[in-house]
Amino acid sequence: MRQMERELEMAKRGREFSLPLLRIRPRVSKQGVAALLFLSPAALIVLLFFVAPVLLTFWISLTNMSVATLGRTELIGFSNYLRILRSPYTSRILQNTLLYVSATLTFNVGMGLILALLTTHIEERVGVLFRALWLLPRITPSVVYALLWTWATAPAPFGTLNQVLGPLGLPSHNWLTTQPWGVIILANGFVGASLGMIIFTSAIKAIPPDYIMAAQVDGATTWQIIRRIILPLIRWPIMFVTAYQTLSLLASFEYILLLTEGGPGFYRTEVWALYAYHQALSNYFGNVQFGFGAALAAVLVAIGVVASVIYLRVFRFQQMMGEPKIEGV
Amino acid sequence: MRVSIERLTKRFGKVVAVQDLSLEIMDGEFVALLGPSGCGKTTVLLTVAGIYRPTQGWIRFDGKVVNDLPPRDRNIGMVFQSYALYPHMTVYENIAFPLTLRRMPRAEIHRRVMAAAQLLQIEELLDRRPGQLSGGQQQRVALCRALAKEPDLLLLDEPLSNLDARLRLLARAEIKRLQKELGITTIFVTHDQVEAMTMADRIAVLNQGVLQQFDTPEALYTRPANLFVAEFIGSPPMNFLEGSLTVHGSALRLTGPGWHVTLPEGLRSCAEAIRDRDRLILGVRPEHVRLASPEEGELRAEVYVIEPLGRDVLVNLRVGSLRLRALVPPSFPWKVGDIVSLHFDSAHLYLFDPHTGVLIGRS
Numbered sequence: 001m002r003q004m005e006r007e008l009e010m011a012k013r014g015r016e017f018s019l020p021l022l023r024i025r026p027r028v029s030k031q032g033v034a035a036l037l038f039l040s041p042a043a044l045i046v047l048l049f050f051v052a053p054v055l056l057t058f059w060i061s062l063t064n065m066s067v068a069t070l071g072r073t074e075l076i077g078f079s080n081y082l083r084i085l086r087s088p089y090t091s092r093i094l095q096n097t098l099l100y101v102s103a104t105l106t107f108n109v110g111m112g113l114i115l116a117l118l119t120t121h122i123e124e125r126v127g128v129l130f131r132a133l134w135l136l137p138r139i140t141p142s143v144v145y146a147l148l149w150t151w152a153t154a155p156a157p158f159g160t161l162n163q164v165l166g167p168l169g170l171p172s173h174n175w176l177t178t179q180p181w182g183v184i185i186l187a188n189g190f191v192g193a194s195l196g197m198i199i200f201t202s203a204i205k206a207i208p209p210d211y212i213m214a215a216q217v218d219g220a221t222t223w224q225i226i227r228r229i230i231l232p233l234i235r236w237p238i239m240f241v242t243a244y245q246t247l248s249l250l251a252s253f254e255y256i257l258l259l260t261e262g263g264p265g266f267y268r269t270e271v272w273a274l275y276a277y278h279q280a281l282s283n284y285f286g287n288v289q290f291g292f293g294a295a296l297a298a299v300l301v302a303i304g305v306v307a308s309v310i311y312l313r314v315f316r317f318q319q320m321m322g323e324p325k326i327e328g329v
Numbered sequence: 330m331r332v333s334i335e336r337l338t339k340r341f342g343k344v345v346a347v348q349d350l351s352l353e354i355m356d357g358e359f360v361a362l363l364g365p366s367g368c369g370k371t372t373v374l375l376t377v378a379g380i381y382r383p384t385q386g387w388i389r390f391d392g393k394v395v396n397d398l399p400p401r402d403r404n405i406g407m408v409f410q411s412y413a414l415y416p417h418m419t420v421y422e423n424i425a426f427p428l429t430l431r432r433m434p435r436a437e438i439h440r441r442v443m444a445a446a447q448l449l450q451i452e453e454l455l456d457r458r459p460g461q462l463s464g465g466q467q468q469r470v471a472l473c474r475a476l477a478k479e480p481d482l483l484l485l486d487e488p489l490s491n492l493d494a495r496l497r498l499l500a501r502a503e504i505k506r507l508q509k510e511l512g513i514t515t516i517f518v519t520h521d522q523v524e525a526m527t528m529a530d531r532i533a534v535l536n537q538g539v540l541q542q543f544d545t546p547e548a549l550y551t552r553p554a555n556l557f558v559a560e561f562i563g564s565p566p567m568n569f570l571e572g573s574l575t576v577h578g579s580a581l582r583l584t585g586p587g588w589h590v591t592l593p594e595g596l597r598s599c600a601e602a603i604r605d606r607d608r609l610i611l612g613v614r615p616e617h618v619r620l621a622s623p624e625e626g627e628l629r630a631e632v633y634v635i636e637p638l639g640r641d642v643l644v645n646l647r648v649g650s651l652r653l654r655a656l657v658p659p660s661f662p663w664k665v666g667d668i669v670s671l672h673f674d675s676a677h678l679y680l681f682d683p684h685t686g687v688l689i690g691r692s
Contacts, residue, residue, distance in 0.1 A: 210413035213380050218427035218478070219401035228426075232417040 054301060061295035067288050080295035089267055089275075097272040099181065100188075100256075101249045107189035108249075109242055112196020117226060119197070120204045131201065137191045146258035149187045150176070177264045184269055187255050196241045203234040243311040247304055253277060272300055330391055330481040330514050331356050332377065337386035339372050339538075346372040348538045350386070357512045359505070361519055361529035363561070369538035370518045374484050377516060379403050390481070401430075403482070406475030406513075410487040412467045414459035420470050421455040427478040445477035448507070465496045472504070476511070483508070483515040489524060501528055522562050526550070534558050556686035559612050559679065565643060568618065568653045570611045571683055583611050587649035590628055593675035599690030609689070612679035618655035619672040620644065620663065626670030632663050646671065 061080050065073040084090055115134060119127035137145050152160040153175035162172035175183055207230065215225045231238075253274035256262065262270035262278065270278070280293020332354040339347040347369040354360050362370040375381045377388055379400035387394050395403060414423050421442060428438040446452045449469045459467060468488060475483060488504070489497045505528045508515050519525050525532045526546040534541040534549065534557070542554040546562075553559035553567075560566045572585035581592045590611060623629050630646035630653065637643075642661060646653045646669070653671070663669055680689040 208411060208413070210409045210411045211415060213375070213378075213400075214407065214409055214413035214415075215426075216380060216400040217378050217403075217405050217407045217484075218474075219430040221401065224430060229415060235417075 054298075057294045057301070058298050060290055061292075061298045063291045065290040065294075066292075073291075076291070080292050081299075083292060084295060084299060089270075092267055093270055093272055093275050096267070096270055097250070100184065100269075100271050101246060103181070103185045104188045104192065104249055105242065105245050107185055108192035108245055109196050109238065111189060111193035112241065113200055113238070115193060115197040116200030116204055117230070120201055121222070131197060134197060135194050138194050142254050143258060145191065146187065146255055149183060149255075149259060153183050176260060180260050180264060180269045184256055184259055187259060188249075188252075191255075192245060192249075195245070199237050199241055200234060203237040204230060207233050239311075239315040243308070243315060246307055246311070250300065250304055250307065272296065272303075276300060331389075332482060332514060332516070333387075333389040333392070334373070334377070335387040335389065337373070337376065337388065338384050339369070339376055339381060340384045346538050347376070347535075350535075350538075350540050352533055352540070352543055354514060354516065357514055359508050359515045359517065359528065359530045361517045361525035361532045362535060363519055363522060363525040363532050364535035365561075366520055367537075368535040370520075370535050371486055372538075373535075374407075374486055374516060374518050377482070378405055378407055378484055404478070404480050405482045405484055406478055406480030407484040408468075408471045408475050408486065408488045410490060412459075412471035412488075412491075414462075414467055414470055414474070416459050418458070419455065420451065420457050420459070420462070423459065423470060424455075424474045424477045427474065431478075441477050441479070445473045448476065449473045464491050464493070465500070468492060468500060472507075476507075476513075480513060483513045485515065485517040487518055487520070489519070490521070497524075504528065523564060526562070532562075534561060536561075552688070552691065553679070554688055556610065556612075556681050559681070559688070563614055565615050565654050565656065567612045567614050567679070569681075570613075570648075570651060570653075571608060572611070573608050583609060585649065585651065588628055588651070590673070593673075593678065593692055595675060595692030596678055596680060596690065599680060608683050610681040610683050612681055613673045614677060615643065615654040615656040617674035617677040618653065618657075619674070620655055620657055620661060620669045621672055623668045623670050626672050628671045629668055630671050632665050632667045632669060635665060 062075055062077060063073045064076045064079075115131070119130050122130075140148075151158075155162070155172070155174035155177075157163070157166075157172075159172075159175070161175060166172055173179065211229055211233070212225060215229050220228065251273050253271055256269055256271060256274055257277070260269045262268070262274050267275075276293050276296035278293075279289050279296060281288055283289065332352075334350055334352040334354075337347055337350040338345070350369075350373065352360070362373055364370050372381065376383055379395070379398060383396055388396055390403070414420075415426065418426065424442045424445060425438050428441060433441075442455075443452070446455060449472060451466065451469050451473055454462060454466055454470065459470070462470065468491070472488070485504070489500055492500055501524060517525070517529060526549075529546065531543060531545055532549055533543040536557050542549060542558045544552075549558060549562045553562060556569070560569075570583065570585060570588075570590065572583040572589070575582045575584050575589075577591075581597055582589045583592060592611075628648065630648045632644060633647045633652070634645040635642060636645070637659065640659070641656045642659050644655045644657055644661070644663075646655060648671075655671070675692055678692045680691070681687065682689055
């Protein structure tokens, strides 16, 4: 008797549940198809230009592909990765990369912040002009920009820097040889700062002026307003620029290539991305090793992914995407 | 603290926001700056706060010129229209912010924050962030932040305009009571004449940066200095009839297209004094218009729209091309389209100069 009741109950329930399900299912799948259709162009681009190259790179990194072995390329497993681990240069290049990324990043974000604060605290028109000027290097071809730095830092009696320092009684230097890191970090940082400058400027301008006026009336000095009102309110843009710049600096090498080519001397300013480029595409006597270079690039991708995940966690990007942090009036 | 505004002019480029404004605000007084939007009232407030510098003229606190004193040295409490609560701080931190800037001991800050929070009954909100508060709560917090620093002068910029009608009524009474209890000199900016009338000791009416009148609410109502004040103060606004002055035997009449009004005894003296002027504007408030059957009076009108207000009825009337309003008891027998006669209370009539707008006289 009980058994029957239960079965009846279950049958009833089954009918109740199955009917709506049947009715809903086709609609869901139709929506799914539409969603896929709309997503497909973007998905295709991502697959073709982002995912496929990474997979290709990884595949090449498992081979001994080089100029010498072209046509008889063989899979050699993880030998290239083992070579990276055993290489005496790896730690040096890793240190260089760390120095380059962290120093340039600090200069970059700090300078962007200072520029944004300065140009929003002076007269509007002057500020706009100043920011426009600061953007010039960005729209200048990298080669031209690097050449300007090469000229400015050229050894005495040439070089703008030396010509200015000479009359002041200061010793002249062959700056690219004596201070290669300084020149690289400044050259990179001055270009890079413009991104932060623009993002921070718009964030500062988005702060309702009432907050600033209220803080003034409340007794804050300009410095206190910056530290206690403006900086906390533009915290998210600062984090975004920091994360974005870290990733782009990890992969960038063109100014180093143009200024020092990794020198002076042996790997003095060689960073990971430049090392990969050198091994894979521009090695001595055309001894280019695609396989080894690809392995180096794959490691860089892995570092980038790890850094992204850390940033996503530390800065709680999800929370940032969730709701606007600068609340309007 | 006594606040003197002397011949203040503030220009932004070519735009004159405030022109030659002089106000003397007594210690402990509650003064409203009243005017339509864009009349320069907020500019005056921000200049008193020290955010703007006067282009010309002086601001004095207790007789001392403070034109060059930065806002932080003025000991002012200010409530903004947007409340301007710092979104990244809790309510407690917001209220404590001005105090921490003064490097006050932590215990003293706590004491003051708690006392102010108790005064405004927001103790249970202290851990929240501004984003988690309702408009009314934000308003209280903003007021609390302004009061916790024990200011010499309180500036309120449209603090009620973001509240709903019911809350506004409550807050109005509360702010007025608080101001009297604490005795802080207060300047209050509003575009709402009811707010100004109900709360302020004196009202400065501004229009296009120029002071129109500075007086008590009663005086503004009974003796408006010009057409602007007469129309701005009082709800519904005063009726105006523009016409030319004509003599009929011993009587003086104001005549317009299709109507005429005989001026009462009380107005005749001043009307005679300006007899050479061809045109005049007669002003009468809706509450001083009485309706009667058409055969009783000289000024006849058509009932155009009837708006019941509960306690009274607001009747819109048409006299030729003129539109007039009358506030009458609800027991009135006419309906739309009826012809009635209008009777003006002869003790409450005003005459204005149509060219300058200035009040010539009142009965």
